Amino acid sequence: xxxxxxxxxxxxxxxxxxxxFGRLVPADAEADGHNPxxxxxxxxxxxxxxxxxxxxxxxxxxCAISVASxxxxxxxxxxxxxxxxxxxxxxxxxxxxxxxYTPKRDLGKLMALAGVHEFPARVKCASLCWHTLxxxxxxxxxxxxxx
Amino acid sequence: MSLPAISExxxxxxxxxxxxxxxxxxxxxxxxxxxxxxxxxxxxxxASSQQPTPVLAAVTYxxxxxxANVHRGVHTLSQLATSVFEGARxxxxxxxxxxxxxxxIFVRGTTEAINLVAASFGRGAVxxxxxxxxxxxxxxxxxxxxxxxxxxxxxxxxxxxxxxxGQVDTDEFRRHLSPRTRLVAxxxxxxxxxxxxxxxxxxxxxxxxxxxxxxxxxxxxxHQSVDVQALGCDFYAFSGHKMYAPTGIGVLYGREALLKxxxxxxxxxxxxxxxxxxxxxxxxxxxxxxxxxxxIGGAVGLAAAFDYLRGVGREAIAAHEHExxxxxxxxxxxxxxxxxxxxxxxxxxxISFTLEGVHPHDIxxxxxxxxxxxxxxxxxxxxxxxxxxxxxTARASFGCYNTHxxxxxxxxxxxxxxxxxx
Numbered sequence: 001x002x003x004x005x006x007x008x009x010x011x012x013x014x015x016x017x018x019x020x021f022g023r024l025v026p027a028d029a030e031a032d033g034h035n036p037x038x039x040x041x042x043x044x045x046x047x048x049x050x051x052x053x054x055x056x057x058x059x060x061x062x063c064a065i066s067v068a069s070x071x072x073x074x075x076x077x078x079x080x081x082x083x084x085x086x087x088x089x090x091x092x093x094x095x096x097x098x099x100x101y102t103p104k105r106d107l108g109k110l111m112a113l114a115g116v117h118e119f120p121a122r123v124k125c126a127s128l129c130w131h132t133l134x135x136x137x138x139x140x141x142x143x144x145x146x147x
Numbered sequence: 148m149s150l151p152a153i154s155e156x157x158x159x160x161x162x163x164x165x166x167x168x169x170x171x172x173x174x175x176x177x178x179x180x181x182x183x184x185x186x187x188x189x190x191x192x193x194a195s196s197q198q199p200t201p202v203l204a205a206v207t208y209x210x211x212x213x214x215a216n217v218h219r220g221v222h223t224l225s226q227l228a229t230s231v232f233e234g235a236r237x238x239x240x241x242x243x244x245x246x247x248x249x250x251x252i253f254v255r256g257t258t259e260a261i262n263l264v265a266a267s268f269g270r271g272a273v274x275x276x277x278x279x280x281x282x283x284x285x286x287x288x289x290x291x292x293x294x295x296x297x298x299x300x301x302x303x304x305x306x307x308x309x310x311x312x313g314q315v316d317t318d319e320f321r322r323h324l325s326p327r328t329r330l331v332a333x334x335x336x337x338x339x340x341x342x343x344x345x346x347x348x349x350x351x352x353x354x355x356x357x358x359x360x361x362x363x364x365x366x367x368x369x370h371q372s373v374d375v376q377a378l379g380c381d382f383y384a385f386s387g388h389k390m391y392a393p394t395g396i397g398v399l400y401g402r403e404a405l406l407k408x409x410x411x412x413x414x415x416x417x418x419x420x421x422x423x424x425x426x427x428x429x430x431x432x433x434x435x436x437x438x439x440x441x442x443i444g445g446a447v448g449l450a451a452a453f454d455y456l457r458g459v460g461r462e463a464i465a466a467h468e469h470e471x472x473x474x475x476x477x478x479x480x481x482x483x484x485x486x487x488x489x490x491x492x493x494x495x496x497x498i499s500f501t502l503e504g505v506h507p508h509d510i511x512x513x514x515x516x517x518x519x520x521x522x523x524x525x526x527x528x529x530x531x532x533x534x535x536x537x538x539x540t541a542r543a544s545f546g547c548y549n550t551h552x553x554x555x556x557x558x559x560x561x562x563x564x565x566x567x568x569x
Contacts, residue, residue: 003516007509007567016504038508039525039532039539061538063508064568119512 005115185518193544340489396445
């Protein structure tokens with residue numbers, strides 16, 4: 001277990017200068033995420049164009065892992081469809097929770113989070129943003145289904 | 148009456164009467180283990196302390212030689228278990244200088260003790276429009292039971308704000324006592340800031356207004372001798388696992404006159420005198436508040452921990468911990484970007500801090516990698532964190548087995564954090 005597996009340069013960089021930081025007002029969907037164990041709070045807001053998410057922003061306070069993960073997520077999902085986001089989310093969660101998991105495709109910069117699974121106490125920090133995004137998207141689906 | 152101090156020939160003290168922490172360490176088997184390939188540097192006693200060999204041995208001896216149910220059988224073991232259990236109660240009574248063992252109620256821990264007072268005393272004393280007074284620095288265990296009580300009774304929970312140093316000011320306290328205050332509940336020592344509250348003065352002020360006062364002693368009980376009569380409080384709650392005893396055992400001390408007038412809380416076996424389908428009558432104190440088979444082994448461990456602390460020397464332990472707190476405060480302040488949270492004079496060896504640009508959770512992970520165990524997060528005191536405007540802090544808390552070398556290990560590990568985060 002090496003600290004540098006967790007705190008890779010990409011993580012430290014995204015923690016220091018988070019991308020897509022802020023809030024979309026108005027947003028087509030938004031959700032709050034909370035990790036009560038460490039007090040991390042995250043807000044995810046996004047714009048929808050049909051099935052596509054052209055823009056996503058996040059803000060909140062949290063540790064380096066949660067901030068970097070949200071920042072990396074915001075870059076990775078912008079411009080993708082719901083379906084693409086769901087399958088990307090599955091891949092990332094599996095990578096975070098399983099040892100020696102080989103992603104089915106190149107996850108790009110998100111691979112910087114591959115070391116997190118060696119630090120079980122930190123998995124929730126990295127996955128919080130994905131769960132929050134999921135909640136935001138589920139909300140819009142619920143709205144769609146009632147109309 | 149408190150027990151005489153052991154001085155002559157005490158192997159735990161040097162010739163000047165100072166604590167030999169290295170000797171104390173040898174009694175705690177867990178401190179010999181490694182964490183992530185480094186010697187364990189345990190700085191999380193504020194969350195839960197480790198257990199020394201005499202406590203572990205007492206619990207094992209009880210289980211292997213004396214166990215049966217208490218207050219029930221005529222057989223030898225049942226009588227033995229009863230006498231051991233009641234002996235433990237007497238040890239606790241003497242250690243905190245209660246007047247009578249009727250005032251010592253065994254519970255699971257501080258949380259259960261406070262819930263007992265809220266449910267039994269609180270329901271009788273607090274009505275619509277009344278107030279329960281706490282402070283801004285309380286642990287959730289000394290907030291939420293009062294919130295539930297106030298919601299149920301239509302009463303109001305009021306919190307005394309803090310001074311910039313993190314202390315409860317007596318004038319401010321006086322201002323928040325109102326004619327509607329029915330109970331005051333305060334921490335003896337803050338689990339986040341290490342502040343030692345002026346509890347004797349606060350108790351006297353509350354009593355001038357005819358208001359009873361509960362002290363949450365979870366953090367205090369391991370750090371100093373507690374004398375409930377000298378404090379003058381009406382209730383005192385603490386946990387075994389923060390004073391070198393096992394988890395799942397704790398104590399509620401209550402003044403006998405108050406306990407006598409309070410209705411039972413949990414009910415079942417052991418707390419009754421007689422039961423018929425039409426009704427039941429309650430057992431005497433303290434059994435009225437001890438429904439069901441108690442944690443007998445835990446009580447044995449708790450008594451052994453009090454004996455251990457007395458044997459080592461409580462004053463020497465307190466002096467040692469104050470030295471560690473002073474050393475740690477001074478050394479940590481020299482780390483660039485480090486800010487101490489809680490700077491009340493005379494504070495206990497509970498040191499909260501933040502490090503600029505690094506979230507406490509990241510500090511915790513990097514320190515763990517160096518074998519250093521600290522607590523990070525909101526420390527079950529979210530209203531205090533909101534008040535301080537911080538989402539979280541890192542906290543190093545010291546016990547009788549910590550040494551100045553532990554402080555240096557902590558400082559080295561914090562430099563490592565700076566190294567990783569640049």
